[in-house]
Amino acid sequence: MNDRKLILYIACSLDGYISKPNDDLSFLDRMQQEGEDYGYGDFITDVDTIIIGHKTYQWVIDQGFEYPHHDKDVYVITRTGKPKENNINYYAGDVKKLVSSLKEKEGRNIYCDGGAEIVNLLLKEKLFDELIISVVPVILGEGTRLFNDNYPEQNLELISATSFDKGMVQLRYKIEN
């Protein structure tokens, strides 16, 4: 029995936005604090595979960055597949099949790095095992919502709720599937 988990690790405002319009992430700036990584280091150590939507991946590239995580298998979910480049797999198939096949293999956890479209696709298929949501102390009033409509109701089990100095609260849940 393999217990690889698919985990969402993401920050949002109290009113559920992951960005303001035009991919504006400046609300996260206030959370930056030297020596505080909000548990990300521990989290990412247990991950060897990443699933990310094409738009979010492309956004990182368009900012002039390389996508990090060279040591991990990355699956970019696209509408049109293309050949693998180094550790980057462009995947145009069924995400349910992808997650099933990943979970059949031995490995560490699978991290969903957003964005909202892929998150909602995975919620619709009830594929997440855990949700780690870092609630930033702000209401934004507009932008891209983390949660959209139209996935089935899913009960959660609270694993932990951790508060940080800057007022961020990190909620960690197991999904009771």
Next chain:
Amino acid sequence: MNDRKLILYIACSLDGYISKPNDDLSFLDRMQQEGEDYGYGDFITDVDTIIIGHKTYQWVIDQGFEYPHHDKDVYVITRTGKPKENNINYYAGDVKKLVSSLKEKEGRNIYCDGGAEIVNLLLKEKLFDELIISVVPVILGEGTRLFNDNYPEQNLELISATSFDKGMVQLRYKIEN
């Protein structure tokens, strides 16, 4: 200087719904636990005035209940005013004026008892002083959202994050206006 506060005290799912379609509140049932009121008793002791939307008020009445809080001044926000009945004021005017005039008087806190329409009206006018949001461990995927679009960004200061046995997390924020 009067420090009467307008406070939202409400429960929602992790994905931000205060009810499923057709005013279905059954997701709250799992949270019921003998001897646990999730801080409501302490909260309501400091309240002497309630603001509630007409639809939410009418929903309570339609369930065959009396609206509780006979000892408090209740303002039901309606489109068409009607004469006061006992402690119930039907208010068809500008909510900003209502809140201002209440805050000019001496008194204890003002509790906003929902629903989403009145919450968003008050957010739009930046009238809340505190938000107490009890996050129920479930994602619902459809229903009435607590937060809608189109109010100004507002920074929050985390006062407390309290976890309860059944996995509810109560987040309490001061709004930095």
